[in-house]
Amino acid sequence: MSILKYDEGMSLRIALLGLLTTSGPSSGYDLAKRFESSINHAWQARHSQIYPELNKMAADGLVTVEEEGPRGRKTYTIAAEGRRELREWLLEGTPSRSIRSEGALRAFLLPTLEPHEAAARLRAEAEVYTARLAELEALKAAKASWKRPGFGEHALELGIRQTRVVRDWAEETAAEIERAAGDPPGGE
Amino acid sequence: MSILKYDEGMSLRIALLGLLTTSGPSSGYDLAKRFESSINHAWQARHSQIYPELNKMAADGLVTVEEEGPRGRKTYTIAAEGRRELREWLLEGTPSRSIRSEGALRAFLLPTLEPHEAAARLRAEAEVYTARLAELEALKAAKASWKRPGFGEHALELGIRQTRVVRDWAEETAAEIERAAGDPPGGE
DNA sequence: TGGTGACGTGTCAGTTTTTACATGTCAATT
DNA sequence: AATTGACATGTAAAAACTGACACGTCACCA
Numbered sequence: 001m002s003i004l005k006y007d008e009g010m011s012l013r014i015a016l017l018g019l020l021t022t023s024g025p026s027s028g029y030d031l032a033k034r035f036e037s038s039i040n041h042a043w044q045a046r047h048s049q050i051y052p053e054l055n056k057m058a059a060d061g062l063v064t065v066e067e068e069g070p071r072g073r074k075t076y077t078i079a080a081e082g083r084r085e086l087r088e089w090l091l092e093g094t095p096s097r098s099i100r101s102e103g104a105l106r107a108f109l110l111p112t113l114e115p116h117e118a119a120a121r122l123r124a125e126a127e128v129y130t131a132r133l134a135e136l137e138a139l140k141a142a143k144a145s146w147k148r149p150g151f152g153e154h155a156l157e158l159g160i161r162q163t164r165v166v167r168d169w170a171e172e173t174a175a176e177i178e179r180a181a182g183d184p185p186g187g188e
Numbered sequence: 189m190s191i192l193k194y195d196e197g198m199s200l201r202i203a204l205l206g207l208l209t210t211s212g213p214s215s216g217y218d219l220a221k222r223f224e225s226s227i228n229h230a231w232q233a234r235h236s237q238i239y240p241e242l243n244k245m246a247a248d249g250l251v252t253v254e255e256e257g258p259r260g261r262k263t264y265t266i267a268a269e270g271r272r273e274l275r276e277w278l279l280e281g282t283p284s285r286s287i288r289s290e291g292a293l294r295a296f297l298l299p300t301l302e303p304h305e306a307a308a309r310l311r312a313e314a315e316v317y318t319a320r321l322a323e324l325e326a327l328k329a330a331k332a333s334w335k336r337p338g339f340g341e342h343a344l345e346l347g348i349r350q351t352r353v354v355r356d357w358a359e360e361t362a363a364e365i366e367r368a369a370g371d372p373p374g375g376e
Numbered sequence: 377t378g379g380t381g382a383c384g385t386g387t388c389a390g391t392t393t394t395t396a397c398a399t400g401t402c403a404a405t406t
Numbered sequence: 407a408a409t410t411g412a413c414a415t416g417t418a419a420a421a422a423c424t425g426a427c428a429c430g431t432c433a434c435c436a
Contacts, residue, residue: 009394009421011290018297029384040285042292049423051386071384071431090301090309095294095316097228101287102199104230104350106278108343109206113278121278128283154364155296158357162292165353169346176342197391197424217414237393239416259401259414 010089012053013062015043017086020063020078022152027073028054037139038152041159057082107170115181122174129167136160198277200241201250203231205274208251208266210339215261216242225327226340229347245270295358303369310362317355324348 019034020026026034031054032047045053054076057063062082066075078086107125110118140156207222208214214222219242220235233241242264245251250270254263266274295313298306328344 011288011293012422014297015293018293018300021297021300027384028386039293039296041287042289042296044286044288044423046424047385048387048425051384055386069384069431072386073384086297087301090294090297091305093294095313096290097320098232099229099287099289099291100199100232101230101289102284103287104346105199105203105206105227106281106283107346108227108230109202109209109274109278111339111342112206112209113275117279125283132285154299154357154361157361158292158295158354161353161357162350165349166346169342169349173342173345200392215414216416232393234394235415236395236417239414243416257401257414261414 010093011043012045012049013057014086014089015039015045016050016053016057017062017078017082020076020082021086025066025075025077027075029073031076038155041162042155103166107166111173111177115177119174119177119181122170122177126167126170126174129163129170133160133163133167136163199231200233200237201245202274202277203227203233204238204241204245205250205266205270208264208270209274213254213263213265215263217261219264226343229350230343291354295354299361299365303365307362307365307369310358310365314355314358314362317351317358321348321351321355324351 015035016031019031019039022038023030023034028047028051032045032050035043035045035050054063054065054074058065058076060081062079062085063076064079066077067073068075103125107122110121110125112118113121136156136159140153140160203223204219207219207227210226211218211222216235216239220233220238223231223233223238242251242253242262246253246264248269250267250273251264252267254265255261256263291313295310298309298313300306301309324344324347328341328348
């Protein structure tokens with residue numbers, strides 16, 4: 001009751017509480033969409049995970065629900081207890097270094113291929129990241145829909161920088177592999 | 189049998205095959221340790237997940253096992269079929285953008301705190317990342333134990349850059365929040 | 377009127393991952 | 407001789423997560 005375990009596995013709850021804070025009262029549907037856009041580079045969840053969790057959170061008093069409209073929409077609002085829990089997680093929680101990124105895994109293993117294959121694949125990856133970067137930059141330019149003015153920009157900026165770092169690494173590593181293999185690229 | 193689904197959930201297998209490629213024949217115990225060190229910023233797995241998976245992989249012919257020593261140690265070696273599978277995943281697999289990072293989630297949500305709390309917390313995070321950076325740099329300097337000479341450096345370099353980018357972002361964001369709040373830090 | 381697509385919530389089976397339990401060897405120290 | 411800590415492997419229950427199924431509304435267009 002008093003000893004709280006913010007060990008692991010709170011992440012979905014926390015993410016939901018965070019989105020409810022930054023975007024104001026939302027439906028599960030809204031939150032699911034937001035997982036696909038704003039918070040996508042940090043955490044993900046499908047609606048099949050979100051809906052049950054929201055119900056549990058309501059039962060635990062972290063959020064309040066309001067049934068609304070003819071489509072059965074439910075609007076969730078963060079409650080005082082939810083705010084407290086989010087705050088406590090941010091202040092007391094031990095920063096876990098847990099990361100799972102299939103992209104990083106791929107990058108990690110690409111150099112196990114033959115040099116020219118590896119380089120080609122790395123360049124392809126770099127292109128993907130360049131495209132993603134463009135998306136994020138566009139989002140930054142649009143920077144709409146943040147309840148607290150100026151809030152989401154910091155997060156977006158981190159996403160941009162992280163994407164750029166992988167892109168640049170992929171390009172440079174491709175070049176280095178080609179150089180080491182004495183197998184320079186065609187045109188340049 | 190012939191139609192392979194490299195959709196999702198192959199990651200553990202792939203990571204294991206990758207480690208077996210870069211580090212040579214290893215025991216489950218070795219691989220578990222390697223998950224904690226080299227590949228940690230891309231994927232993680234506990235021994236309780238690794239041991240059963242290795243057994244399945246052996247049953248599927250991706251690796252060969254050799255019982256060894258009095259402590260019941262089993263040494264796994266990647267087989268031709270395993271090499272093929274890893275290669276195919278790297279060449280054909282669709283790059284998924286799925287990322288789960290509790291650290292990124294925290295960074296994302298920190299600005300929901302009061303400005304001075306957020307800034308303080310961001311600076312604390314930055315310190316953690318600085319320490320982690322030092323670890324990685326030390327590892328880079330030591331750069332031992334890579335079977336294929338020069339292999340792991342690329343991956344390590346990516347880890348270093350990613351860590352640095354978060355560290356710098358945290359520091360800059362802290363400064364910006366303080367500035368915006370008209371609440372400059374003590375000394376400077 | 378019928379179709380499509382966004383809105384909106386939910387469940388369930390199966391897979392992946394964590395936490396805890398369980399067992400035993402070997403080398404070095406006390 | 408006993409303890410400690412690294413070595414070494416496993417299992418089982420529970421939690422987290424995915425993918426598919428399922429149902430129903432509303433607005434717009436043909």
